[in-house]
Amino acid sequence: MRWRVILYCLLGGLPLTFAALGAGHFPWWWLSGILIAGAFVPVALFGPRKGIAQFAVVSLALLIVTVLCLWSEAVVFLPQSRQRAMQDLLSSVIMYTIFAAVLAVFSQLLKVSKPVEMAIPHRSGAGTVLMVILSGLSYTLYYLIFGSLTYQFFTKGYYPEAQQIVRSLGPWFWPMEIARGVLMALSVVPIVLTLRMKRWHAAIVVGLLLWVIGGLAPLVLPNELLGGTQRLIHTVEIFTENFPFGVTAVLLLRPRSVQVHAGVPAASSATD
Numbered sequence: 001m002r003w004r005v006i007l008y009c010l011l012g013g014l015p016l017t018f019a020a021l022g023a024g025h026f027p028w029w030w031l032s033g034i035l036i037a038g039a040f041v042p043v044a045l046f047g048p049r050k051g052i053a054q055f056a057v058v059s060l061a062l063l064i065v066t067v068l069c070l071w072s073e074a075v076v077f078l079p080q081s082r083q084r085a086m087q088d089l090l091s092s093v094i095m096y097t098i099f100a101a102v103l104a105v106f107s108q109l110l111k112v113s114k115p116v117e118m119a120i121p122h123r124s125g126a127g128t129v130l131m132v133i134l135s136g137l138s139y140t141l142y143y144l145i146f147g148s149l150t151y152q153f154f155t156k157g158y159y160p161e162a163q164q165i166v167r168s169l170g171p172w173f174w175p176m177e178i179a180r181g182v183l184m185a186l187s188v189v190p191i192v193l194t195l196r197m198k199r200w201h202a203a204i205v206v207g208l209l210l211w212v213i214g215g216l217a218p219l220v221l222p223n224e225l226l227g228g229t230q231r232l233i234h235t236v237e238i239f240t241e242n243f244p245f246g247v248t249a250v251l252l253l254r255p256r257s258v259q260v261h262a263g264v265p266a267a268s269s270a271t272d
C-alpha cells in the first residue's frame with residue numbers, strides 16, 4: 001500500500017507542472033502538486049470509494065479554497081493583480097479541475113481505498129446548516145486574531161495600503177470574511193461526512209488539508225507579487241487560521257458517537 005500512496009502523490013502532482021510550460025519553475029510546481037495530493041491521501045484512503053465521488057469532493061475543496069478564496073483575497077489586498085484577475089481565475093479553475101480528475105483516476109487505478117466500514121455520525125440538515133455558519137464565524141475569529149497579529153508584527157511594511165483598503169470596504173469587510181469562512185466550511189462538508197475516521201482524526205486531517213491547499217502548496221510557488229519572506233510568513237499565518245478552523249468545522253459538523261463498529265483498523269472504537 002505504501003508504494004501506491006507514494007505513486008498517488010508523485011503522479012497526482014504532475015498536472016500542476018503544465019503551468020511550468022509558461023511560468024517555468026517545474027520542480028516547484030511539481031512540489032506544490034505533490035503537497036496537495038498528499039493532503040488528499042486520507043480522502044483517497046478513507047473517503048468515498050468511487051472515482052466520481054472522489055472527483056466531486058476533491059474538486060469542490062480545490063475550487064473553493066485554493067482557487068476562489070485565495071483569488072478573492074489577492075484581488076482585495078494586491079491591487080496589481082486585478083489587471084489579469086479574470087484570466088487568472090479561469091486558468092486556475094481549469095488547472096485544478098484537471099488536477100482533481102487526475103487524483104480521482106489514480107485513486108481508482110492504484111486501488112488505494114481501504115475497506116473500512118464505519119457509520120459516520122451526522123447532524124440533521126438544519127443542524128448542518130447552523131454548524132456551517134458557526135464554522136464560518138470561527139474562521140473569521142481566527143482570521144481576526146492571527147491575521148491582525150501577523151499584520152502588526154510581520155507584514156505591515158509589505159502592504160502599506162491594507163488599512164486604506166479595509167476602510168474603503170467599510171461594513172462589508174467582515175461579512176466578506178464570514179462568507180469566505182462559510183464557503184470553505186461548505187467545501188469540506190462532503191469530506192467531513194464521508195471520511196471513515198474517528199472524529200478527532202478527521203478533524204486533524206481536515207485542518208491540515210485546509211492549510212495545505214489554502215496556504216502551503218500555493219505559497220511554495222515562486223510569485224512575482226510575493227517575495228520569499230512574505231510567502232513564508234503567510235504560510236505560517238494561514239496555518240494558524242486554517243488548521244484550527246478545519247478542526248473546529250469537523251467538531252461542529254460531526255457529533256460525538258459512542259457506537260463501536262467492526263473493521264475499523266485505525267480506530268476500533270468510534271468513541272471520542
